[in-house]
Amino acid sequence: MKRSIKYLTYTGALAGLLLTTACNDDFLERPPQNQISDATFWKSKDDLSKALNAVYSQLTREEIIYDDGSTDNAYAQYPWESVATVVSAGTINTNSNAGWGYTGIRRANQLLENADNIEMDAELRERFKAEARFLRTWFYWDMVLRFGDVPLVTSTLGAGEEDVPRTPRAEVVNFLLTELTQIAETLPVAYGGGDSNERGRVTKGAALALKARILLNEASPRFNTGDANKWKAAADAAQEVMGLGYTLFRVNEETGKDLEDDYAAWVDFADSEDEKIFRLGLRSYEKLFHQQYEGNSEVILDRQFIMQVDPQWNNTYLPPSMLNGWSSVTPTQNLVNAYGNYKTGGPANILDPQVRADLYLSENPAFANEYRNRDPRFYASIMFNGNPWNALEDGFKFTWQIGGSNNSQTGYNFRKLVDPQAHRENIDNHANIILLRYAEVLLSYAEAMNEYSGPDATVYAALNEVRERAGMPPVDEAVYNSKESLRELIRNERRIELALEGQRYMDIRRWEIAPEVMESIHDIRNKLVQARTWYDKLYLMPVPQSQIDLSDQVLTQNPGY
Numbered sequence: 001m002k003r004s005i006k007y008l009t010y011t012g013a014l015a016g017l018l019l020t021t022a023c024n025d026d027f028l029e030r031p032p033q034n035q036i037s038d039a040t041f042w043k044s045k046d047d048l049s050k051a052l053n054a055v056y057s058q059l060t061r062e063e064i065i066y067d068d069g070s071t072d073n074a075y076a077q078y079p080w081e082s083v084a085t086v087v088s089a090g091t092i093n094t095n096s097n098a099g100w101g102y103t104g105i106r107r108a109n110q111l112l113e114n115a116d117n118i119e120m121d122a123e124l125r126e127r128f129k130a131e132a133r134f135l136r137t138w139f140y141w142d143m144v145l146r147f148g149d150v151p152l153v154t155s156t157l158g159a160g161e162e163d164v165p166r167t168p169r170a171e172v173v174n175f176l177l178t179e180l181t182q183i184a185e186t187l188p189v190a191y192g193g194g195d196s197n198e199r200g201r202v203t204k205g206a207a208l209a210l211k212a213r214i215l216l217n218e219a220s221p222r223f224n225t226g227d228a229n230k231w232k233a234a235a236d237a238a239q240e241v242m243g244l245g246y247t248l249f250r251v252n253e254e255t256g257k258d259l260e261d262d263y264a265a266w267v268d269f270a271d272s273e274d275e276k277i278f279r280l281g282l283r284s285y286e287k288l289f290h291q292q293y294e295g296n297s298e299v300i301l302d303r304q305f306i307m308q309v310d311p312q313w314n315n316t317y318l319p320p321s322m323l324n325g326w327s328s329v330t331p332t333q334n335l336v337n338a339y340g341n342y343k344t345g346g347p348a349n350i351l352d353p354q355v356r357a358d359l360y361l362s363e364n365p366a367f368a369n370e371y372r373n374r375d376p377r378f379y380a381s382i383m384f385n386g387n388p389w390n391a392l393e394d395g396f397k398f399t400w401q402i403g404g405s406n407n408s409q410t411g412y413n414f415r416k417l418v419d420p421q422a423h424r425e426n427i428d429n430h431a432n433i434i435l436l437r438y439a440e441v442l443l444s445y446a447e448a449m450n451e452y453s454g455p456d457a458t459v460y461a462a463l464n465e466v467r468e469r470a471g472m473p474p475v476d477e478a479v480y481n482s483k484e485s486l487r488e489l490i491r492n493e494r495r496i497e498l499a500l501e502g503q504r505y506m507d508i509r510r511w512e513i514a515p516e517v518m519e520s521i522h523d524i525r526n527k528l529v530q531a532r533t534w535y536d537k538l539y540l541m542p543v544p545q546s547q548i549d550l551s552d553q554v555l556t557q558n559p560g561y
Contacts, residue, residue, distance in 0.1 A: 058104030098541035220510035235448035281471015286380035311428030339378035345473035411524035
């Protein structure tokens with residue numbers, strides 16, 4: 001039997017749990033010794049909890065970094081690791097799979113079909129179902145972003161039912177928004193801990209934050225022909241989250257090896273108080289993503305990892321070979337240019353690429369001047385020549401190693417998402433991957449309200465909350481005093497605040513700026529790293545031809561492929 005959607009496989013998350021429908025062959029009527037059938041599994045609250053964990057296990061992991069590799073933010077140099085290399089080059093074809101998959105959706109559907117048969121606390125059962133519905137929405141939204149029309153299936157499919165045509169995108173989006181509105185009424189704002197109430201579960205805030213993300217996308221130029229009310233709906237959804245008690249994560253002091261980093265060599269501090277603002281902004285931003293502070297007040301949803309059981313690999317994918325890394329995803333010069341000036345709050349002074357190359361190749365000390373007085377998030381996010389990081393290794397300063405295996409091709413590596421404590425202790429990185437956080441909500445509110453009615457006090461307040469946490473000056477309201485000027489600042493703020501968190505992929509498409517920004521990239525010597533060509537077909541990814549073939553051509557292909 002051909003399968004257009006891989007519905008009939010449902011691999012569990014814990015202890016190799018496998019849920020399958022029973023076979024009809026006489027020889028196979030007895031339950032398999034290494035599997036659990038539907039008839040014998042769905043009996044208790046514990047069964048339902050395990051099944052829900054199996055749905056959670058499909059949440060986005062560290063592969064989210066490759067989404068930025070498909071944009072102007074980063075270069076993903078290994079095509080065997082992800083499709084980002086061919087997406088960014090413009091050469092992706094129907095032999096690739098850019099995220100078409102139904103495992104998580106199938107698991108959620110099966111849970112929802114069986115939950116009501118279990119005798120357990122009714123309120124808890126409804127909450128478990130709401131969590132599964134959210135996760136199904138998450139998986140569907142990821143596919144809608146990439147493919148547009150996708151088969152909308154809300155029940156498990158039996159033999160002969162597998163070849164399902166694609167559902168129009170608008171219909172799927174309306175379904176997702178309705179789901180999120182409904183389940184937000186069931187999910188709690190927070191969990192107190194203990195059995196079935198562990199931190200890390202989906203909350204009301206997660207449902208509303210994902211709703212705000214979807215509405216922001218739908219209000220944007222690619223999907224909106226001028227209906228201002230779509231922007232208002234996105235702003236209202238973000239504002240709901242803003243009333244739930246989330247706050248931006250901050251550290252109040254530096255300790256340990258952090259004190260040894262000499263940033264006076266890079267920033268012209270006015271006085272000791274100025275230096276303190278800068279350093280605490282840098283530390284607040286970088287430590288937000290470290291295991292030591294996971295689950296902090298800014299986190300709305302994260303993908304959980306279990307110590308010594310389930311590691312994530314950003315400490316391998318992001319650093320260079322000198323730090324036992326692979327440089328899988330590295331910053332572009334264009335991203336480096338986006339970080340503004342710490343002193344003025346405005347754009348940085350960016351060198352002509354050939355001037356930069358000449359300074360670097362001649363070992364002129366003036367080469368370093370371009371990295372002076374930059375946004376604290378630049379120093380927290382980018383490994384550039386001379387950037388100190390004593391928390392990682394005593395006396396460490398980054399130096400680009402040209403050539404060789406596992407080194408950056410652009411001249412930079414990412415520092416963001418690398419956990420220095422795990423590196424120093426020579427253990428795996430188990431920091432949770434943040435999927436939704438409060439800073440994104442504030443930026444979404446600022447963008448939506450600015451587009452709806454132009455700059456106002458609430459827009460500036462949301463932006464300044466994000467900037468001031470990072471140690472940056474507030475927005476200059478005299479300069480950014482129009483919808484158009486503030487739009488450009490907001491877009492840049494999203495870019496640097498959310499770098500490597502997967503949002504740039506959506507942003508350059510919904511704003512329809514991909515044709516302008518997806519340029520070929522060069523290293524700091526002005527040598528070509530990757531030739532990039534944008535085609536408008538790249539607004540959507542190709543449906544894998546293998547899936548079309550399995551569907552007996554019921555599935556159709558996106559235009560241009």
